[in-house]
Amino acid sequence: MKRIAVFGYSVMSLEAMSRLDREQYSIVFIGKDENEAALVAEKGFATQVIDFRNDEALKSIGIGTDVDTIFCFYPRDFDNVFLTISARAIDKNITIVAIVDDPESAEKLLAAGANKIIDPYEICGRKTHEMLTKPDITNILDNTVFGRHDLNMAQIEIPKGSCLENTKTSDLKLNQKHNLILIGVVDRELGDQLHFAIGEKEHRLDAGDILVVMGPAKEIKAFKKEIEQC
Amino acid sequence: MLTRLIVYLAYFLKTSKRYQRTKLFFYDLLENPAGRLKPYFDIFMICLVMLSVFLLIYEVDHKLGESEVLFERCVISLFIVEYLLRGWLYSDNHKIILEHYEKAEYLNIPFRLGKVAKIIIAKKIKYIFTPLALIDLLAILPTYRPLRVMRVFLLFRLFKLFRYFNSIKVFARVLVSRRFELITLGVFLGFLVFIGSTAIYLFENPANGGQVNNLFEGFYWAIVTVATVGYGDIAPQTTGGRIIAIALMLVGLGVLSFLVSVIVSAFNEEMDELRENSTYAELNRFKDFIIICGFGRVGQHIARQLEKDQLNFVIIDTKEANVSKAKRLGYLVIHEDASKNGVIQNAGINKGATAVICTTGNDVINVYITLTSRHLNPDIRIISRANSQDNVKKLYQAGASNVIQPFEIAGMVVAEYIGQPVAFEAILGIIREESHVIMETLCVHSGSLIDGMSIDGINFEQRKLMLLGIISVNPVHRKHKNSYPIKNQHFYFNPVPNFVLREGDLLVVIGREYAIDHFRDRIEKSRLKNRSQR
Numbered sequence: 001m002k003r004i005a006v007f008g009y010s011v012m013s014l015e016a017m018s019r020l021d022r023e024q025y026s027i028v029f030i031g032k033d034e035n036e037a038a039l040v041a042e043k044g045f046a047t048q049v050i051d052f053r054n055d056e057a058l059k060s061i062g063i064g065t066d067v068d069t070i071f072c073f074y075p076r077d078f079d080n081v082f083l084t085i086s087a088r089a090i091d092k093n094i095t096i097v098a099i100v101d102d103p104e105s106a107e108k109l110l111a112a113g114a115n116k117i118i119d120p121y122e123i124c125g126r127k128t129h130e131m132l133t134k135p136d137i138t139n140i141l142d143n144t145v146f147g148r149h150d151l152n153m154a155q156i157e158i159p160k161g162s163c164l165e166n167t168k169t170s171d172l173k174l175n176q177k178h179n180l181i182l183i184g185v186v187d188r189e190l191g192d193q194l195h196f197a198i199g200e201k202e203h204r205l206d207a208g209d210i211l212v213v214m215g216p217a218k219e220i221k222a223f224k225k226e227i228e229q230c
Numbered sequence: 231m232l233t234r235l236i237v238y239l240a241y242f243l244k245t246s247k248r249y250q251r252t253k254l255f256f257y258d259l260l261e262n263p264a265g266r267l268k269p270y271f272d273i274f275m276i277c278l279v280m281l282s283v284f285l286l287i288y289e290v291d292h293k294l295g296e297s298e299v300l301f302e303r304c305v306i307s308l309f310i311v312e313y314l315l316r317g318w319l320y321s322d323n324h325k326i327i328l329e330h331y332e333k334a335e336y337l338n339i340p341f342r343l344g345k346v347a348k349i350i351i352a353k354k355i356k357y358i359f360t361p362l363a364l365i366d367l368l369a370i371l372p373t374y375r376p377l378r379v380m381r382v383f384l385l386f387r388l389f390k391l392f393r394y395f396n397s398i399k400v401f402a403r404v405l406v407s408r409r410f411e412l413i414t415l416g417v418f419l420g421f422l423v424f425i426g427s428t429a430i431y432l433f434e435n436p437a438n439g440g441q442v443n444n445l446f447e448g449f450y451w452a453i454v455t456v457a458t459v460g461y462g463d464i465a466p467q468t469t470g471g472r473i474i475a476i477a478l479m480l481v482g483l484g485v486l487s488f489l490v491s492v493i494v495s496a497f498n499e500e501m502d503e504l505r506e507n508s509t510y511a512e513l514n515r516f517k518d519f520i521i522i523c524g525f526g527r528v529g530q531h532i533a534r535q536l537e538k539d540q541l542n543f544v545i546i547d548t549k550e551a552n553v554s555k556a557k558r559l560g561y562l563v564i565h566e567d568a569s570k571n572g573v574i575q576n577a578g579i580n581k582g583a584t585a586v587i588c589t590t591g592n593d594v595i596n597v598y599i600t601l602t603s604r605h606l607n608p609d610i611r612i613i614s615r616a617n618s619q620d621n622v623k624k625l626y627q628a629g630a631s632n633v634i635q636p637f638e639i640a641g642m643v644v645a646e647y648i649g650q651p652v653a654f655e656a657i658l659g660i661i662r663e664e665s666h667v668i669m670e671t672l673c674v675h676s677g678s679l680i681d682g683m684s685i686d687g688i689n690f691e692q693r694k695l696m697l698l699g700i701i702s703v704n705p706v707h708r709k710h711k712n713s714y715p716i717k718n719q720h721f722y723f724n725p726v727p728n729f730v731l732r733e734g735d736l737l738v739v740i741g742r743e744y745a746i747d748h749f750r751d752r753i754e755k756s757r758l759k760n761r762s763q764r
Binding site: 002003004010011012013014015016018019020021024025031069071095097099114116118119120121122123124125126127128129131132133134135139140141143151154155174175179180181183184186187194196197198199210212214215216 | 299306520526527529530532534535536539541581585588589613615618619624625632634635636637638639640641642643644645646647648649650651653654655656657659667668670691692694696698699700712713714716717721723724736738740741742745
């Protein structure tokens, strides 16, 4: 189970926490005072109150030991930069996701060691643009993949010794057998890049390759199970 | 009897479609600033006026040939027709008649034709005395032979250009807006010239050894001096005359600089409006465009994306800093409050705008703009930004077609990124068209080759396309499973091979851009072919 620490109280942190599957992740919210912690605790999340400027305090919540990912969601960029630098210094392998307010701070955050930068304004701008230019598609994605319906997109890694090893992608026929649509494959022989399953190239699956599929949550689960068991 | 006939005629005009259409056509041609034909007509008239004035100059030392005279006649008849048409458009006689007639009927008092005729004539006389109509009239009259004296008024035709140049109209308006200052200055100048001319005549008349023979020469000298032109043909000889000259020159300088400053400051004040007018004019040329209210961080991103797509858009913002930033980037921008009806109407919400985007950082303002826009145009697409979850419902209530929550979306993105980075990047890549693989919808037109075909028959694999599903409102498809209701449509995910496509269905496909375009072309061609065969 992955452990995620969320820093900073905002609409965004609440949204991100509620979207994460609690069976897969153990989430802890790090507040700067009791008030924040109480507000988040009301929603049923584990909380802790520490001063993020103190390395010892960071270590005490598990950074450097059992925390895999941190979210830096402070509203001010310099807080996020400071937290990123501190966390990176403690743990070289931790995944750090940070938001930026001023686009100029993105570089600083990357330099500080963040893995992924999120600019909420940019995302919102893009989203609006998508709605304008491709309303049908945005509607579908919003209502299915990103939304309430149980239609999901998932990535499935081929485990070692799976019966799918050495299978050709064209032989998978996921849409007939499993009611899933194969969107693409990450063929490790060819690098980390995703190849869309649009009949251009045949891929032979090996352990470690990733299938990106779309379909009802139930079917995805069943398919995952099948791969693991066979 | 006559009264009844006229009332009948008025009713006839009121109901006659053809009459309305004709009047509307001429209104669009002559008066409506947004009329499509008006710019062409204006240019045509400008050329005509210039030509006729050139002809006038040519006439000074040449004899006119027959063709030139004919041309002159044509121009004049056109001017007359235009003048009369404008008079006709100025007021609706039948409406006045009917209004009075119905009032009389209602109050049970006799309907007096004479009274109505007076009102109508008064209206038309009012038209004749509007400045522009007077200029028109003066441009026509001198051609009438017995009035040959008025030949010089032919130059009034040049004033006709006022009608066709917007910038001249603006100049006139600026002058009018400063009429108080200008009149004050004029009165002062009048006094100055009067005192100067009488004083110089008193000091410099030939009896005193001067050159000013009469009061008119004194007046001429005073004007030349005040205007700081000073030809020097008349120069003061006496000490008294010279003192007058010194005083007049100094005051003249002051008056001139005052005049210049009045006009310059008036123009400065009008400058913003002028710029905005040019924005509106440019918007008028667009067939479709998007209105972005609020040029904050989100607005800027949207504008950048739209610019990349080469879509037209206009920005409305109240903040000076945002407006100047938009101007620097070369975007069309209106420095106004978008929540006012007039502003968003002028921006063209009913004239070509396809969507309104409310992206100010303040939900209260977003709700207000949404409400205003929905009220003005019930069919337009409105995408609104909600900064707080509580306001999403209110925005939908106000009439937004879609509501976007920046922080919620960002939170969702983070969650997706952590959970399934590859899948997530894939879908983002598709949506953003970063790779050449895109997601598109293809419409099943009636009569096209895929209308009535089953999924099996299309063979998407061979076309190098991936079919995700089908969006449809057609109830025929309801029997299929895997359907997801989306608003008033249904999305059928992974349709079975025997799913038969119907007219109006939308195929959601993923593939390379050219593969999708090629397939779309095939569909279009087959549709056109089938239609022409029919």
